[in-house]
Amino acid sequence: MPVEEREINILKHRLVPEHTIMKDEDVKELLEKFNISINQLPKILNTDPVVKAIGAKVGDVLKIVRNSPTAGKTTYYRLVSKEVA
Amino acid sequence: MIRSIDFSLMSPAMIKKLAAVEITKAELYDNDGFPLEGGVMDPRLGVIDPGLRCRTCGLTMGSCFGHFGYVELVRPVIHVLYSKLIHKILRMTCHSCGRVIATSPTASVKKCGYCGAENKPVRFEKPYTFYDGETQLTPTDIRAILEKIPDSDLPALGISGGRPEWLIITLLPIPPVIMRPSITLETGERSEDDLTHKMVDIIRINQRLKENIEIGAPDFIISDMWELLQYHVATFYDNELSGIPAARHRSGRPLKTLADRLKSKEGRFRQNLAGKRVNFSARTVISPDPCISINEVGVPLVIAKELTIPVTVTENNIEAVRALIMNTPAWPSVNYIIRPDGKKKKVAPDNKEEISKEIAPGYIVERHLQNNDIVLFNRQPSLHRMSIMAHRVRVTPWRTFTLNVSVVAPYNADFDGDEMNLHVLQTEEARAEASLLMEVQKHIRSPRFGGPIIGCEQDHISGCYILTADDTVVPRETAFCLLSEIGVVADLPAKKTITGKELFSELLPKGLNIEFKSKAGNKVIIRDGKLIEGRIDTKAIGRETGKLIDVIEKEYGPDEAHKFIDRVSLLGIKWLERTGFTIGLDDIELPPDATDAIKARIAEAEAAVNSLIENYRAGKIDLLAGLSASQSLERHILKVLAKESVEDIGKIVNNAFKDNCAIRMARSGARGSMTHIIQLSAVVGQARMLGERIHRGYRGRTLSHFAVGDLSPAAHGFIVHGFKTGLSPFEFFFDAISGRESLMDKSLRTRHSGYLERRLMNALQDLKIEYDGTIRDNRNVIIQFVPGEDMIDPAKSDWGTLDVRAIVQSVLR
Structure with missing residues (x-):
């Protein structure tokens, strides 16, 4: 069932920050900016409830905008990865 | 290049291949005292005498790593450290065909699915005995079973890179002599390493077993000796096995065998690999010295003459270095010189002239530690970065390190016998880095909470509090005297008398403007570096609370804050030295009318509690959200006894006392609080356990002296006396309950937080x-x-x- 139709939409919860799937060219730019390969990004499991809710696939990079008491807003990037047993 | 390392079992073939020699003799030396060939000290196992060459590799001592030997055991034995694994394998395999028949060692599969043989579950008795049903399995039997297991079944057992039968020892490797050197005593007698002793035992019993088998001795003798061989080989690996006695030296001391060398805090891993000894360091007891700066450390002369800093001789410093060398054996001078070819030479009084002529640019001299050298100072446990800070040396004639009392807080040090370590930096780069990053003043603001962690303590605050009172005035001469004692050159107003506030203002940086609340809640106003209004207390200069230190550090920088702390703390002390400061019992003596008022207030509270209890009994209690009637009652009682009455009594006590030293300490926040004054002079108040009144004890009552169900304040730990008056026996008992609880709490908390800190450090250390x-x-x-x-x-x-x-x-x- 899509998140919007569920009784509780976790994406609307106040503790869940905004997750967006980045476009390929934005990812490329990000990797160039930090001079890293995609595997050097922090990971997020493909089984994560938010990942499932927004329909991200393994290999996608998520841009997460969080609220911070000191910085106002802060952005974080995570690579969707499969769980390794 | 090493591509990978594989840890697995060593095969007997490999043991033989790696060995330089087979050991067959139990004797170590021949009649002339030379190591015997084929003995445990065989010269082919490596050299341990300086000057000789190794018989195997031809290298000298220091470059020859030593060579293994081996002993062929007449009967195989179990490798004790693998006995659990052997047990698991035996339980999972068929003993007749060797196939894996169970998926786990606990599953009981009796009939083999491959050959149909019946298997009995193997019982394991620590440390190395196995039974197949009732009959004991010898290592030979076990080896036969393990040999049958096909290679294809090994992955199912979780074994890779080896054969299970290698778990049974047939060839025992003999470690090289270099890892078990013998010591020659003054008497000329040789004393062997414990490992050597152990190996002699093994070889001796192996020989006897061999002889007995050859002459066809009865089975029970052979099995006894076999058992003994097993025991010796087992204790060779681990001498602390449960179930068997430790192998002992002739003196009764247990032998230190292989496992003892590695494990525990003193073992190879934690002692030698995870931690190392450092040169150019010193450790001694610490003492306080309020007169040195916070970024200084007093170093005993004896230590300063031992620790050195390498200085490269150049054309510019050669004369200074010569003068230093000529000062030998006094301080400061030079301990060693290092010639450009790396040769080291000790400087002594009889060769100092010669050496001072010899030195030329390019030489390195190791000079004594001198005043103002930068060193690192550390106290364990090093829990945060302020546990190691850089200090400036100040050489003292005493035997302890001295440090300013304001800097004990980040080190968490006191002077009840604490010791601290000092490290001398050896390169210019290290010294530059330390002075930029590690000096004490760079750590005034703690990264833990973003406020000052270094500030004034105790007497510093009392002194400034008294000095900055509205009515403090000092003669102009005294003011100059005080300022010069703390090293301030000032231009005081041309008046006969100077106020305490004006005197204090001399320490404030020019142009400082702030307003804040003092501890008492009054306004403190500072305009253009002058204290206009208010008294200086812990909220102004105290550690973790001092607004002045905070603002000066932020607006004028660490160096100005450093100077400020040095001067203010010294001013406080010097002021107290002049005016005198002492406390006694008189300071907590309440006037009779205050005592009466307190008694009346307590009676009132007790009456209030009694009426609460009556209401409760009558079922008319105010129920609080989420609480039962009895819980609500407790809440109400606690509010009356521990909150309202204490607050009122606090007011009475606060008004009753005029200014005296104890009260000033409490009011300025220098030491103690008003709560402590109340507990001493008036009432101790409610004793608590787990945040509630005390209920523990007998059924329905705390002590057998009270009626069952008595809910009155006295029966549940309300203490109406003060410590000065003295507690009644019941009160004393209740107070001891609270006291013990807080003691337990403290010790448990520090243990837990210490471990938490360690885990965090290990998790974050590479970031x-x-x-x-x-x-x-x-x-x-x-x-x-x-x-x-x-x-x-x-x-x-x-x-x-x-x-x-x-x-x-x-x-x-």
Whole structure:
């Protein structure tokens, strides 16, 4: 069932920050900016409830905008990865 | 190049291949005292005498790593450290065909699915005995079973890179002599290493077993000796096995065998690999010295003459270095010189002239530690970065390290016998880095909470509190005297008398403007570096609370704050030295009318509690949300006894006392609090356990002296006496309950938080802020894109944040 139709939409919860799937060219730019390969990004499991809710696939990079008491807003990037047993 | 390392079992073939010699003799030396060939000290096992060459590799001592030997055991034995694994394998395999028949060692599969043989579950008796049903399995039997297991079944057992039968020892490797050197005593007698002793035992019993088998001795003798061989080989690996006695030396001391060398805190891993000894360091007891600066450390002369700093001789310093050398054996001089070819030479009084002529640019001299040298100072446990800070040396004639009392807080040190370590930096780069990053003043603001962690303590605060009272005046001469004692050159107003506030203002930086609340809640106003109104107390200069230290550090920088702390703390002490400061019982003597008022207030509270209890019994209690009637009653009683009455009594006590030293300490926040004064002079108040009144004890009552169900204050730990008056026996008991609880709590908390800290440190130790601002671990994987996600360095912050409003105001002003 899509998140919007569920009784509780976790994406609307106040503790869940905004997750967006980045476009390929934005990812490329990000990797160039930090001079890293995609595997050097922090990971997020493909089984994560938010990942499932927004329909991200393994290999996608998520841009997460969080609220911070000191910085106002802060952005974080995570690579969707499969769980390794 | 080493591509990978594989840890697996060593095969007997490999043991033989690696060995330089087979050991067959139990004797170590021949009649002339030379090591016997084929003995445990065989010269082919490596050299241990300086000057000789190794018989196997031809290298000398120091470059020859030693060579293994081996002993062929007549009967195989179990490798004790693998006995659990052997047991698991035996339980999972068929004993007749060797196939794996069970999926886990606990599953009981009796009939083999491959050959149909019946298997009995193997019983294991620690440390190395196995039974197949009732009959004991000998190592030979076990080896036969393990040999049958086909290679294809090994992955199912979780074994890779080896054969299971190698778990049974047939060839025992003999470690090289270099890892078990013998010691020659003064008497000329040789004393062997424990490992050598152990191996002699093994070889001797192996020989006897062999002889007995050859002459066809009865089975029970052979099995006894076999058992003994097993025991010796087992204790060779681990001498602390449960179930068997430890092998002992002739003196009764247990032998230190292989496992003892590695395990525990004193073992190879924690002692030699995880930790190392350092040169150019010193350790001694610490003592306080309020007269030295916070970034100084007093170093005993004896230590200063032992620790050195390498100085390269140049054309510019050669004369100074010569003068130093000529000063031998006094301080400061030079201990060693290092010639350009690396040769080291000791400087002594009889060769100092010769050496001072010899030195030329390019020589390195190791000079004594001198005043103002930068060193690192550390106290364990090093829990945060302020546990190691850089100090400036001040050589003293005493035998302890001395440090300013204001700097004990970050080290968490006291002077009841604490010892601290000192490290002398050996390179210019290290000294530059230390002075930029590690000096004490750079750590005044703690990264833990963004406020000052170094500040004034105790007497410093009392002194300044008294000095800055509204009515304190000092003669102009005294004022100059005080200022010169603390090293301030000042231009005092041309008046006969100077007020305490004016005197204090001399220490404030020019142009400082702030207003804040004092501990008592009064306004403190500082305009243009002058204290206009208010008294200086813990809220102004105290550690972790001092607003002045905070603001000066932020607006004028660490060096100004450093100077300020040095001077203010000394001023406080010097002022107390002049005026005198002492406490006694008189200081907590309440006037009779105050005592009466307190008694009346307690009676009132007790009456209030009694009426609460009556209401409760009558079922008319005010129920609180989520609480039962009895819980609500307890809440109400606690509020009356521990809150309202204490607050009122506090007011009575506060008004009853005029200024005296004890009260000043409490009011200024120097030491103790008003609560302590109340507990001493008036009432101790409610004793608590787990946040409630005391209920523990007998059924329905705390002590057998009270009626069952008595809910009155006295029966549940309300203490109406003060410590000065003395407690009644019941009160004393209740107070002991609270006391013990807080003691337990404290010790448990420190243990837990210590371990938590250790885990955090181990988890975060490789994280590092890269030059691009990202935080990465040792795999170069990004952990954070922005430090702290807000780019705020807590050690440079204003209580963890950025006070934008204050910054804007300071710019607009």
